[in-house]
Amino acid sequence: MTYRIAYFGSMILAVCVIILNGCAGNSKPSEFFLLRSLPASQDTALNASENSSPSVLVGPVTLPAYLNRNQIVTLAGDHKMVLNEFTRWAEPLQDNFSRVLVENLSLLLKTPKVYTFERRGSTQSDFQIVIDVTRFASTAGGGDAYLTAFWSVIGREGSVLMQRKSVLKAPVSSAGAAGVVEAQNRTLTEFSREIATAIQSLPRDRN
Secondary structure, three states, X not given: OHHHHHHHHHHHHHHHHHHHHHHHHHOOOOEEEOOOOOOHHHOOOXXXXXXXXXXXXXXXXXXXXXXXXXXXEEEOOOOOEEEEEEEEEOOXXXXXXXXXXXXXXXXXXXXXXXXXXXXXOOOOOOEEEEEEEEEEEEEOOOOEEEEEEEEEEEEOOOOEEEEEEEEEEEEOOOOHHHHHHHHHHHHHHHHHHHXXXXXXXXXXXXX
């Protein structure tokens, strides 16, 4: 009897291993995505001198807590969010968002002196951009990508020079996660342009 129980136990274990291996072999591989900055050829190369170009501190930048995850989040109605286990950000979205914004502003403002808040802390700059993103997602299965953000420009002496709300939308032009990320990328590019235009319109204290 003991040998028979052991035999059936071994058979059950072997079947479970086969099933698990089959599931692992058939699982869909994850895809990883990144937001990207403007290509250098799209805007004039940096040519301003160190003395004439503005210094810009970007941050703090906050994103909604629902984006604090590896999975790419899409919308499925007014109150439903969709998380796909197989489409993920290649790095934390807040880090990717901030880095791309820094790179874009450096190109658009023609200055190498653009820094993230996490890197420079409260170091004094000509302008500091404080950003609170309240929406950054796309509609599942097509539709549009959305970026909504409240942001302020703070001057060298700590005074608030400008307060704005940006509401941006871009159509998702292709199916799948790649189309979703590409559309979200376009909203971030347009957001970068809005901030750059605002900074260019402001006088700078050279003292």
